[in-house]
Amino acid sequence: MHGYGTNLEGPWSEVTKAIHDCHLAVHGKGAPRIATDIRIGTRTDRDITPGTGNEGKVKRVEEILAQEGH
Template sequence: MTDANSDELYAVADFCLIPMGTGAVSVAAEIAECQRILSNGYGTNIEGPWSAVSKAIHDCHAAVHAHGAPRIATDIRIGTRVDRETAPGTGNDHKVRRVQEILQQDNAA
C-alpha cells in the first residue's frame, strides 16, 4: 500500500558510484564527497521517497564532478513495494531483522 498522503513510491536503492578520469588509483576522496551528501549510516544503500532517492544520487554525482571527476559511472538497483505500508526508515531495518529471526530459528532447531 502506498502512503495515503502521497502517490510517490517509497524506494530502497543500492548504488555504486564509480568516478573515472581522476588520475588517482584511490577514489576515497570522491566517495567521501558522496558520503557527505548522504549522511546515512548505510553508505550507498539509501531509502525514502523515489524523488528524494533520485535527488540524493544526482547530488552525489554533482559533488563528485565538482571534486574533479570528469566522468562517473553508476550502477543502481531500486526496489519498491506496494503490498504493505513501509514506514520511512524501516525498509532495510525490517529486512535485516527478518533474516536475523530466520537464522535464530535455525540455531534454535
C-alpha cells in the same frame, strides 16, 4: 549490513535528488566521469516507513545467526 554498496530509502523524488547531488559533488571534486549502477525496488502491497525497509531483513539475519551460535 546491507545489500551492497549504499542503500537509499525514501520518496522517489528525494532518492533521485540524492543520487544527483552525489554526482554533482564528485564532479565538483574533479572527477570527469562517474558510473552509477542503480537497482530500484518498489512495492504497493504494504506500507513501509521510509528508512525502515531493511530493519526486518537485518533482524531476521541476526536471529538466524543467533540460532546457529555465531
